[in-house]
Amino acid sequence: MSAPGISLAAGRARSVLPGFRLSLGFTLVYLASLVLIPLVALLLRPFELPLPELWDAITAPRVLSALRLSFGMALAAALIDAVFGLIIAWVLVRYRFPGKALLDAVIDLPFALPTAVAGIALSTLYAPNGWLGSALMEYGIRVAYTPWGVLVAMVFIALPFTVRTIQPVLAELGRDSEEAAATLGATRLQIIGRVVLPALLPAILTGVALAFARAAGEYGSIIFIAGNLPNISEIAPLLIVINLEQYDYAGAAAVGVVMLGASFIMLLALNALQSWAAKRR
Amino acid sequence: MTLVNVSYDPTRELYQHLASAFAKSLKADNVTLRTSNSGSGSQARAVIDGQQADVVTLALAADIDAIARTAKLLPADWQKRLPQNSSPYTSTIVFLVRKGNPKGLRDWNDLVKPGVGVITPNPKTSGGARWAYLAAWSYAGKQLGANDGKTRDFVGRLYKNVPVLDSGARGSTVTFTKRAIGDVLLSWENEAHLALKEAPGQFEIVYPSRSILAEPPVALLDRNVDRRGTRAVAEAFLKFLYTPEAQEIQARDFFRPRDPKVLAKYSKQFPRIELTTVDSEFGGWEKAQATHFADKGVFDRIFGK
Numbered sequence: 001m002s003a004p005g006i007s008l009a010a011g012r013a014r015s016v017l018p019g020f021r022l023s024l025g026f027t028l029v030y031l032a033s034l035v036l037i038p039l040v041a042l043l044l045r046p047f048e049l050p051l052p053e054l055w056d057a058i059t060a061p062r063v064l065s066a067l068r069l070s071f072g073m074a075l076a077a078a079l080i081d082a083v084f085g086l087i088i089a090w091v092l093v094r095y096r097f098p099g100k101a102l103l104d105a106v107i108d109l110p111f112a113l114p115t116a117v118a119g120i121a122l123s124t125l126y127a128p129n130g131w132l133g134s135a136l137m138e139y140g141i142r143v144a145y146t147p148w149g150v151l152v153a154m155v156f157i158a159l160p161f162t163v164r165t166i167q168p169v170l171a172e173l174g175r176d177s178e179e180a181a182a183t184l185g186a187t188r189l190q191i192i193g194r195v196v197l198p199a200l201l202p203a204i205l206t207g208v209a210l211a212f213a214r215a216a217g218e219y220g221s222i223i224f225i226a227g228n229l230p231n232i233s234e235i236a237p238l239l240i241v242i243n244l245e246q247y248d249y250a251g252a253a254a255v256g257v258v259m260l261g262a263s264f265i266m267l268l269a270l271n272a273l274q275s276w277a278a279k280r281r
Numbered sequence: 282m283t284l285v286n287v288s289y290d291p292t293r294e295l296y297q298h299l300a301s302a303f304a305k306s307l308k309a310d311n312v313t314l315r316t317s318n319s320g321s322g323s324q325a326r327a328v329i330d331g332q333q334a335d336v337v338t339l340a341l342a343a344d345i346d347a348i349a350r351t352a353k354l355l356p357a358d359w360q361k362r363l364p365q366n367s368s369p370y371t372s373t374i375v376f377l378v379r380k381g382n383p384k385g386l387r388d389w390n391d392l393v394k395p396g397v398g399v400i401t402p403n404p405k406t407s408g409g410a411r412w413a414y415l416a417a418w419s420y421a422g423k424q425l426g427a428n429d430g431k432t433r434d435f436v437g438r439l440y441k442n443v444p445v446l447d448s449g450a451r452g453s454t455v456t457f458t459k460r461a462i463g464d465v466l467l468s469w470e471n472e473a474h475l476a477l478k479e480a481p482g483q484f485e486i487v488y489p490s491r492s493i494l495a496e497p498p499v500a501l502l503d504r505n506v507d508r509r510g511t512r513a514v515a516e517a518f519l520k521f522l523y524t525p526e527a528q529e530i531q532a533r534d535f536f537r538p539r540d541p542k543v544l545a546k547y548s549k550q551f552p553r554i555e556l557t558t559v560d561s562e563f564g565g566w567e568k569a570q571a572t573h574f575a576d577k578g579v580f581d582r583i584f585g586k
Contacts, residue, residue, distance in 0.1 A: 062584065127460040145445045145462060228403065228446045230584040241448075245322040245406045247329070247347060248576055 042260065045253030057254045062230050063239060067255075069147060070236040071262060074215035077154035078162075078208045085162025085207055086200070092163075093170045107164070110157045115220030122153055123225040145227035150235060153222045154215035161214055162207035169203035201277040209270040213263055284314045284514050285333050289321035289340040289408050289497065290450040291472045295534040296338070302530055303521050312514055320449035321408030328352065328502070335506050335515045338499045340408020342366070343566035345500050354502040368496035369522035370536040373556055374413045376487040377457065377466040377473040384464045388489045389420040393438040398463035401443060402453045404573075404580055408497070409450040411574060413467040416493040418573075419557040423491065437583045458484070469495075471535035474550070494556040 046054055057063070092104055110118065126133040126144035133144055143149055173196070181195045219237040227233040236259055243252035288296055293316075300314035317324070317332075321340035328334050329352040339345055342360055349357050360367045378386050384397055392399050402410040414436065421435035422428075445462055447453040450469055457466035458476050465487075468476070473486045499519055506512040521527050528538035532547040544551065563569035573579045 062581075123460065127462065129461040144460070145456075223448065227444060228448070229443070230446075234446075238448075241323075242403065242405045243576075245320070245326055246574070246576060247326065247351060251576065 048250040066236040077215045078212035081162040089166040119221030119224030149225035158211035158215045161210040165207035205274040286316040287334040288338040343570040354504045367498040370531040399442040400457040400463035401467040403446045406448040412495045474535035491555045
């Protein structure tokens with residue numbers, strides 16, 4: 001029986017926290033079985049096709065336009081949610097008002113709502129005979145069954161991601177640094193632009209990354225409101241489903257791998273930006 | 282004992298009604314029929330991927346062919362095992378228009394005019410949409426003198442008028458009836474009648490001069506029923522579909538019964554129009570599927586894939 005202190009002194013650097021091997025082993029098994037193996041299976045599938053056919057499958061104009069729509073709109077939705085998520089988080093953290101707890105809970109609804117329900121609700125609302133849709137129609141604006149429908153659905157489902165990443169950081173930030181800036185003679189704009197926003201930037205970028213990833217992969221709610229016309233309002237995940245329905249598993253996986261790769265690159269870039277922003281602080 | 286029936290989109294009501302009649306006819310209350318409904322193509326894929334099913338009742342033979350070819354759950358000649366190409370009932374594609382037919386849509390050539398909104402699901406995912414596509418193709422072929430280029434142009438113009446492409450027949454019905462999008466819905470005959478029943482006075486059915494004889498087939502999946510010990514019940518159920526009792530139920534749910542007596546009784550609700558068939562005009566489903574709906578087929582070229 002050797003005391004733990006002695007075995008530590010015996011040379012091997014060990015963490016003072018117990019359970020390192022157990023928890024790491026668990027993490028690896030868990031990641032491998034639930035994340036890595038499915039991803040490897042996905043990566044292998046497209047190569048059932050000969051290379052030229054694989055290239056055709058991912059560079060067809062219809063596939064490219066679906067990818068452009070999915071990623072373009074997801075980025076736009078993430079940026080819109082960043083702006084409004086920041087405002088909402090600000091209101092929730094900085095002010096006290098009746099109904100605040102309720103509003104705080106409402107933010108999470110897009111998380112909890114089945115996406116099909118969200119899609120049906122949005123398309124009912126924005127259809128030309130719906131409440132919002134009929135009002136917009138008077139100005140000649142169509143949302144449901146156009147690419148803008150895709151944007152509306154993405155903004156809806158991705159909002160909690162920006163609010164919930166910005167909110168705790170903002171709460172942590174406290175008022176003192178703002179008050180200090182004010183006593184030093186900073187204007188309100190200067191306080192926001194040079195004190196608050198730089199401190200929040202890493203959190204905002206994380207929120208944008210999460211919102212973007214969620215929106216790009218969204219399927220359930222969008223297909224109800226998009227119109228799903230090839231080359232116009234057809235999102236990449238729908239194209240994957242259509243490929244599957246015609247038993248083209250390799251083609252479906254090819255589009256899936258392109259989405260995976262593009263998302264991965266975008267997330268890496270956002271992470272790099274985020275760590276740069278964090279360092280700059 | 283539970284019999285699992287994997288079916289296509291517009292048969293929800295039909296198989297509910299048939300299930301209770303079937304249980305009664307067996308005089309056995311321990312047999313229940315559970316039916317799942319979705320787009321025909323997605324249902325076939327689910328079965329191929331291992332969804333539990335004893336019988337499949339899909340929108341077209343090509344989808345059951347795919348199950349036979351890919352998953353080998355039943356023999357390739359399955360369609361010869363039951364009478365009438367294994368289709369106990371038939372149906373066709375009709376036009377559902379808004380009350381009073383404001384755009385005056387009488388036939389397929391009215392649908393390609395600019396400014397007409399046509400609602401139909403994506404033929405890649407929906408069985409009904411494939412029948413509708415072939416019906417339009419057949420009409421155009423007849424009008425334009427079997428000229429493939431002109432026919433393709435006609436069908437292309439038709440799909441240019443489609444503002445929303447849902448993945449299944451029910452989705453399109455909802456888009457047309459509830460969201461008020463489009464001027465005409467290319468609909469299963471039974472879906473059109475259901476829409477009339479649901480919203481009396483809002484819609485009208487228009488029968489085009491020519492449509493297609495849709496034969497939605499049924500089959501039992503040998504490998505699955507043998508494993509689950511449900512073969513006898515599954516066989517009994519499929520045979521039951523051809524009995525006068527079941528044919529009546531099908532007619533009341535607006536599917537065209539095969540039994541001539543029952544069909545005569547309901548002749549008012551099933552007007553006689555010229556119906557082409559996939560076998561006579563398109564060389565069977567296997568060929569039609571490969572030419573028109575497969576990857577890089579005619580439909581993909583229409584949408585410029």
